[in-house]
Amino acid sequence: MLLAKIALGLASTVAFAAVYTFREGVIRVDVDEFRAGGSHVHLWVPAAAVPIALHCTPRNHLENAAVKIQPWIPTIRQLAKELEKYPEANLVEVVDGTDHVQIRTHAGKLQIDVHEPGESVHVAVPIATLEDISSQLTENIPGA
Amino acid sequence: MFNRTKLFVGVSLLSSMVVLASASAAFAQSGSSKDRWLHVRVINSDHKGEIVRVNIPLELAENVLPTISKERLHNGKVNIDQAHMNDVDLHALLNAIRTAKDGEYVTVQSSDQDVRVAKEGGRLLVHVKDNKSSKSNKSDVDIKIPMHVIDALFSAGKDELDLVAGLHALALQGDTELVSVKSEDSTVRVWMDSKNSSDN
Numbered sequence: 090m091l092l093a094k095i096a097l098g099l100a101s102t103v104a105f106a107a108v109y110t111f112r113e114g115v116i117r118v119d120v121d122e123f124r125a126g127g128s129h130v131h132l133w134v135p136a137a138a139v140p141i142a143l144h145c146t147p148r149n150h151l152e153n154a155a156v157k158i159q160p161w162i163p164t165i166r167q168l169a170k171e172l173e174k175y176p177e178a179n180l181v182e183v184v185d186g187t188d189h190v191q192i193r194t195h196a197g198k199l200q201i202d203v204h205e206p207g208e209s210v211h212v213a214v215p216i217a218t219l220e221d222i223s224s225q226l227t228e229n230i231p232g233a
Numbered sequence: 234m235f236n237r238t239k240l241f242v243g244v245s246l247l248s249s250m251v252v253l254a255s256a257s258a259a260f261a262q263s264g265s266s267k268d269r270w271l272h273v274r275v276i277n278s279d280h281k282g283e284i285v286r287v288n289i290p291l292e293l294a295e296n297v298l299p300t301i302s303k304e305r306l307h308n309g310k311v312n313i314d315q316a317h318m319n320d321v322d323l324h325a326l327l328n329a330i331r332t333a334k335d336g337e338y339v340t341v342q343s344s345d346q347d348v349r350v351a352k353e354g355g356r357l358l359v360h361v362k363d364n365k366s367s368k369s370n371k372s373d374v375d376i377k378i379p380m381h382v383i384d385a386l387f388s389a390g391k392d393e394l395d396l397v398a399g400l401h402a403l404a405l406q407g408d409t410e411l412v413s414v415k416s417e418d419s420t421v422r423v424w425m426d427s428k429n430s431s432d433n
Contacts, residue, residue, distance in 0.1 A: 163300040171293040175268075178429045179288055186281035 113137040114198060114215030121209050136218040143225045151229040159230055162223050169219035172199060176216075268292065269404045272431040277419045286431045291404045298397050309397030310389050327387055330357065331380060355380050363416075372416035379406050 116139065118132040143151065158165075172194055181192040189204040199219065203210040269291040277283040299309040306312075313323075330338070330352060339350035347362040359376040385402035389395035403425060412423035 160302065164297060167297050167300045168293075171290070171296050175290055175293070175429070178290070179286070179431075181288075182284070182286040184282075184284040186283070 109137060114218070115213075116215065116218065117211065117213040119209070119211040123207050123209075127207075136215045136221075139218055140221055140225060143222070148229070151226070152231050155226040155229040156231065158226060162227055162230075166220060166223040166227075169216050169223065172216045172219075173197070268429065269425060269427060270429055271400075271403070271425050272423070274422045274431050275419065276421075279418060288429060288431050290429075291400050291425070295397055295400045295404070298400070306396075309395065311394040311396060313392050313394055324387060324391060327383060331384065352380070357383060372414060375410075375413040377409070377411060379403070379409070382406070 113136040116132075116134045116136050118130065120128065120130040122128050155162075175194055176197045177195060179191065179193045181190070183190040187206050189202070191200070191202045193200050193202075194216065195213075197217070198213045198215050201210070201212045271289045271291055271294065273285070273287040275283075275285040295309075298306075302308075305314075333352065335352050335354070337349060337351045339348060341348040343364075345363070345365055347360070347364065349358070349360040351358045351360075357376075357378050357380060359374070361372075361374040363372045365371060379402070382399050382402045385398040386394050386396070388398050406425065408424075408426040410422070410424040412421065414421035
């Protein structure tokens with residue numbers, strides 16, 4: 090009976106964690122070089138982990154980043170807020186011969202896709218995460 | 234014990250459903266708003282056939298522009314350098330156009346170019362047709378700007394263009410084509426409608 094309780098507790102925790110992760114979304118970065126010895130990078134990071142990772146980042150690094158990006162923080166924050174209203178939108182698309190660049194929102198994520206012969210890059214970031222990152226960077230601006 | 238387990242599982246399921254339902258509700262709500270979209274499409278008919286499509290929600294542009302502070306753009310307004318206006322008093326010129334009746338203001342017909350500037354149905358129309366002999370230089374430019382958008386653009390002051398006010402005025406407009414450029418090697422189209430894609 091005790092084992093059943095522990096198993097149920099674990100299962101519930103995993104279920105809650107899965108629901109939380111699903112709700113917050115996943116940051117996805119895929120880079121593929123289609124050539125001999127080309128690199129293939131596939132990175133999936135739960136968006137819920139980003140604020141935690143930012144908290145663990147050395148303060149001086151965060152301050153540096155915050156100072157550099159400071160003039161654009163209000164724009165990023167506002168853009169994230171606005172993009173949340175448009176979960177499915179093709180914002181920019183450039184097709185140049187075999188090259189293809191697309192910036193769009195899809196399922197509440199900001200997606201950037203670049204395809205060119207021999208290389209493709211796919212980045213997808215939950216829009217809410219952009220807002221979280223800009224908020225955390227704002228908090229780290231020296232003297233703010 | 235069994236009842237407590239059932240209760241726990243029930244609460245877990247209910248919590249998951251509430252989380253998913255709130256996400257769905259947010260999605261449905263965002264899809265039903267009356268959005269106005271500004272579209273830009275550039276098609277190059279060279280051998281590579283470059284195509285550029287930009288679709289921007291007007292509300293997004295209206296709300297994001299004021300946050301950008303770069304060079305001449307501040308608080309959604311662009312500073313116009315009067316030194317480069319050749320001493321033309323734009324406000325006086327616009328006021329004269331605003332109060333004038335509909336009609337053709339400028340008509341130039343030459344072997345090189347046909348130019349027509351007119352006011353018609355509350356819109357300022359500019360049409361430039363290039364008649365140059367070289368095929369690749371031929372172009373047809375049509376610009377149609379609602380007068381109230383021009384008024385809003387120049388509402389900030391003498392040395393400023395109020396882009397946010399212009400966009401706001403544009404959002405009140407129905408579906409409309411603003412700019413069309415057709416030449417042998419490219420076509421450019423800027424228009425506004427309520428679709429979030431530039432398929433047409």
